[in-house]
Amino acid sequence: METVCQEYVKKRDWEDDPPEFHVIGNLPFNVSIPLLLQWLAMIPGRRGPFSFGRSILTLTFQREVAERIVAPPGHTQRSRLSVMTQNLCHVHWGFTIPGSVFTPAPKVDAVVLKLVPRLRPLVKVDHLTLERVVKALFTFRRKFIKRGASLLFPTDPHLLPLLFSLSGVPHTLRAQELTMEQVDQLSSTYLHLLDKHSSQYAISS
Known part of the structure; x- marks a missing residue:
C-alpha cells in the first residue's frame, strides 16, 4: 500500500499540516482496539500511514471503547x-x-473519532x-498506584519508594487520576x- 500511495500522495514533514493521505475505517468492534494499538505503535517510528506525515485517522468504535479513548484524568x-492514545494523538469526538x-x-x-498525531508525544x-509503565499502573485500577507500580520492580522492591520520591507523584493516587504530566x-x-x-x-518487544 505504501509503495502504491507514494505515486499519488506527496509526503510532508512531520511539522507540517497532515498530508492528503487519510485513514478512514468502519472498524469491526471485536478488532478495533488491536488495530488502534497497531497504528499507535507505528507513529513514533513514522511507519505505515505515518510515513507520509501526520496522517489523520477517522475511525468508528463501539461507544464504550470511544468513551475510554477520550476519557480525561479523573474520569471513571x-x-x-x-x-x-492521548499521548500520541489529539482525539476529537465526531x-x-x-x-x-x-x-x-x-x-x-x-462513535466516530478523529485522531490527529501530535507533533510530539x-x-x-x-x-x-510507556506501555510497560501504564500496564502496571492500571493492573490494579481500584487500588493506589503503589500496588501496580510494584510490578515494575519484581526483584528490587527497594526501588519502589524511589520511584515516587524522585518523580514527586503521590503513591496514594489511583491510575485513573493521573494526569499526562504525572505519567x-x-x-x-x-x-x-x-x-x-x-x-x-531491559524492555524487549
Whole structure:
C-alpha cells in the first residue's frame, strides 16, 4: 500500500499540516482496539500511514471503547487505552451512530473519532517503556498506584519508594487520576532507575 500511495500522495514533514493521505475505517468492534494499538505503535517510528506525515485517522468504535479513548484524568472510564492514545494523538469526538442503522443491528451504538498525531508525544519516554509503565499502573485500577507500580520492580522492591520520591507523584493516587504530566514523571523516573540500577529490566518487544 505504501509503495502504491507514494505515486499519488506527496509526503510532508512531520511539522507540517497532515498530508492528503487519510485513514478512514468502519472498524469491526471485536478488532478495533488491536488495530488502534497497531497504528499507535507505528507513529513514533513514522511507519505505515505515518510515513507520509501526520496522517489523520477517522475511525468508528463501539461507544464504550470511544468513551475510554477520550476519557480525561479523573474520569471513571480513564484507562490504559486513554493514556496510550492521548499521548500520541489529539482525539476529537465526531458523532454517534445509533446501532439501529446497521444490519444486523448491534445492541450498542458506535462513535466516530478523529485522531490527529501530535507533533510530539506528551510523554518523553519511548513507546515500549510507556506501555510497560501504564500496564502496571492500571493492573490494579481500584487500588493506589503503589500496588501496580510494584510490578515494575519484581526483584528490587527497594526501588519502589524511589520511584515516587524522585518523580514527586503521590503513591496514594489511583491510575485513573493521573494526569499526562504525572505519567510522564513516573515513566521518566522509571527509565532513570533502570539505567542507574540494573539491566535486568531491559524492555524487549
